[in-house]
Amino acid sequence: MANRLVSMIDTSRITTIVRDLVRIPSVNPPGEEKPVAEYLFNLLDSWGFQTRLVEKPFANRPQVLAILPGTGERPPLFLNGHMDVVPEGNPDEWVDPPFSGTLRDGRIYGRGSCDMKGGIGVALETARIIQQSGLERKGDLVLAFAVGEETGEPGTKTLLRESGYTEGFGIVLEPTGFKLGVAEKGLAWFKITLAGKPAHCSIAEQGINPIDKFLILGNAIKDYDTKIRERVHPLCGPAKCTMTILNAGTKENVVPESLALTLDRRMNPDETAEDVKHEIEQILKKLASADPEFSASLEITRLYESAEISPDHPHVGMMAREIEAVTGQTAEIWGTPYSTDVRNFINDAGIPAVTFGPGDIAQAHAFNEFIEVEDLAKGTKIILGVVENLLL
Numbered sequence: 540m541a542n543r544l545v546s547m548i549d550t551s552r553i554t555t556i557v558r559d560l561v562r563i564p565s566v567n568p569p570g571e572e573k574p575v576a577e578y579l580f581n582l583l584d585s586w587g588f589q590t591r592l593v594e595k596p597f598a599n600r601p602q603v604l605a606i607l608p609g610t611g612e613r614p615p616l617f618l619n620g621h622m623d624v625v626p627e628g629n630p631d632e633w634v635d636p637p638f639s640g641t642l643r644d645g646r647i648y649g650r651g652s653c654d655m656k657g658g659i660g661v662a663l664e665t666a667r668i669i670q671q672s673g674l675e676r677k678g679d680l681v682l683a684f685a686v687g688e689e690t691g692e693p694g695t696k697t698l699l700r701e702s703g704y705t706e707g708f709g710i711v712l713e714p715t716g717f718k719l720g721v722a723e724k725g726l727a728w729f730k731i732t733l734a735g736k737p738a739h740c741s742i743a744e745q746g747i748n749p750i751d752k753f754l755i756l757g758n759a760i761k762d763y764d765t766k767i768r769e770r771v772h773p774l775c776g777p778a779k780c781t782m783t784i785l786n787a788g789t790k791e792n793v794v795p796e797s798l799a800l801t802l803d804r805r806m807n808p809d810e811t812a813e814d815v816k817h818e819i820e821q822i823l824k825k826l827a828s829a830d831p832e833f834s835a836s837l838e839i840t841r842l843y844e845s846a847e848i849s850p851d852h853p854h855v856g857m858m859a860r861e862i863e864a865v866t867g868q869t870a871e872i873w874g875t876p877y878s879t880d881v882r883n884f885i886n887d888a889g890i891p892a893v894t895f896g897p898g899d900i901a902q903a904h905a906f907n908e909f910i911e912v913e914d915l916a917k918g919t920k921i922i923l924g925v926v927e928n929l930l931l
């Protein structure tokens with residue numbers, strides 16, 4: 540059966556769809572996914588899928604949910620992708636216009652080709668073949684195309700909730716170069732604000748200078764970073780805390796009234812943002828108890844929680860075998876250094892999921908971004924194998 544399904548892969552159909560998708564800019568920010576959502580809705584609807592535009596969490600940024608129903612004997616399989624792409628940047632840095640979808644030397648060029656309209660193309664081709672094969676599915680095949688991934692918005696999270704499913708298995712088709720991502724680091728940005736008391740510098744001692752307080756705080760954060768780097772995850776490496784933005788002062792001769800310090804905190808799968816916030820609060824408390832003039836507040840300004848499933852999950856082994864069968868190479872079980880919507884499956888919906896897809900992550904967000912057509916075909920072959928194992 541596998542060979543029959545594989546023989547149905549139509550590389551020119553995938554190529555056409557991915558080029559179409561690249562030619563519809565869906566830049567985020569500001570969040571212009573709507574025309575891509577409408578394209579995908581119309582396509583899947585015309586193919587006879589149970590297709591919905593989900594106008595949540597944003598009414599003007601619809602998401603796409605399409606189901607190819609099964610008998611219900613087995614849990615569903617989700618193929619997930621985000622429709623948004625990052626801004627193209629300076630167009631002069633591009634050889635072809637950023638949204639040209641140019642096909643050259645076996646590559647499709649353009650913003651989003653690799654991250655991740657190529658992955659969406661793989662999901663569509665897989666679903667199309669399964670439907671055309673006429674084979675009975677024992678479980679639902681669910682396509683979930685989200686908004687707002689690039690800006691950490693609750694796109695996939697909302698789609699999963701709206702779908703009503705509480706079990707199954709998810710594949711987030713981000714470009715991993717066919718590595719199999721079972722764990723990923725989280726990311727939290729913290730803003731610490733130190734309060735000061737402004738004074739003219741001729742009588743500076745009558746003020747409270749938050750820059751003086753920062754001299755102590757900065758060292759404490761540096762020590763914290765050193766300490767947490769000893770927390771090494773086998774796939775994701777060390778936790779990290781990096782000071783990235785520092786702002787203070789309004790005028791040359793005035794003691795500043797406040798200081799703001801931003802931290803970029805990379806979290807391992809066994810760390811949560813709540814735990815990390817508590818750790819930083821403890822540092823601030825300690826400094827405040829040693830110095831009555833030390834006054835700090837803390838807020839999280841951006842959060843992508845970490846996530847993982849066991850590398851021993853049976854579907855991980857099955858996918859590794861499918862990857863090896865197609866690529867001829869041992870599948871690398873991977874900790875993704877970047878954040879994806881896989882956390883929405885694992886943490887929010889309680890559905891195990893992996894990050895896996897065609898394309899080199901080095902191409903994501905780069906000028907002259909491209910994806911190899913051959914990788915789209917290989918990716919479809921692998922995902923077809925997975926569908927066969929789980930649903931047929």
Ligand SMILES: [Zn+2]
Nearest residue numbers: 621654655713
């Ligand atoms: Zn992406």
